[in-house]
Amino acid sequence: GGVAGYVTGRDDAPAAAPASGAVPADLVAAAARALPGVVSVQAGNGSGSGFAFDDRGHIVTNNHVVAAGGPITVIGADGRRLTATLVGTDPSNDIAVLRVEGSANLPALPLADPRATRVGEPVLAVGSPLGLSGTVTAGIISAVDRPVRLGGTARRTAVQTDASINPGNSGGPLINARGEVIGVNTAIATLEGGGSIGIGFAVPIARARQVATDLINRG
Known part of the structure; x- marks a missing residue:
């Protein structure tokens, strides 16, 4: 708003381009x-x-x-x-x-460098919520290294996102704008009545990759 006011307040300034509201092209490419x-x-x-x-x-x-x-x-x-x-x-x-x-x-999906994951960067959750295959939802990384209980009783660190995650998304990838997997969607926080409230969690890709590699090597 401040920028628009400054531009339109000058007689010699070019007209500001209208906001398109389009999804950034890199997220479109990432989904594809x-x-x-x-x-x-x-x-x-x-x-x-x-x-x-x-x-x-x-x-x-x-x-x-x-x-x-x-x-x-x-x-x-x-x-x-x-x-x-x-x-x-x-x-x-x-x-x-x-x-x-x-x-x-x-x-195979490319895996992200976990050291490059940043709070605030755009992400996509890809999967089959409620059986709707090929569903993509967008959000940002809300937090990294969030301690939560995943599976067992011990707390593990997770990537937190506000991308909509619902039943059926479990196990699907959380990807960055380059189409790289930064986590494995695994859990959501809910209020009474269930459903996504914009707090979802993913197993960080560094740990998921290590666990998956160990399981494969053990056969």
């Missing part, structure tokens, strides 16, 4: 980059989201998405239904790794 590697996960009576971790068919999701047991199916952005096997779980960090055949060719 991430969506092909994000999947819906169905495990018994549970459901959530996940993303391709590497080019060998490994998919990262939340432990609580698959904890109920039963056959696991992942559904790609192109609608393909793929049978997945459970590689391993880490309940204390709420991380699980699945595997589909490498021939599925799910594009």
Whole structure:
């Protein structure tokens, strides 16, 4: 407002361009980059989201998405239904790794440098809230290293975001404006009645990557 007042108050100043209200182009590109590697996960009576971790068919999701047991199916952005096997779980960090055949060719999402994550930077939560696959919501990083309980009773640090996260987003990626994964969406704070109130949490990618790598190496 101050800038607009200054510009329009000068006789020799050019007219200010109208605000377009458009979503920044980098977020559009980030969403396009991430969506092909994000999947819906169905495990018994549970459901959530996940993303391709590497080019060998490994998919990262939340432990609580698959904890109920039963056959696991992942559904790609192109609608393909793929049978997945459970590689391993880490309940204390709420991380699980699945595997589909490498021939599925799910594009692995790039992982962010955790040292570059900053409070206030724009982010996108990608997943299947309420079964609506390929849903993207935008927000910012509200806090880093927020102590919360994820899975077990011990407190773990998490990335906090105000991007809308709802049931079904669990296990999906939280990405930055470059399309890089900065966290694994895992929990939300709610008031009576449930639903997103703009306080969501993601497992930081440094810890998620280490846990996933350990689970894969252990087979």
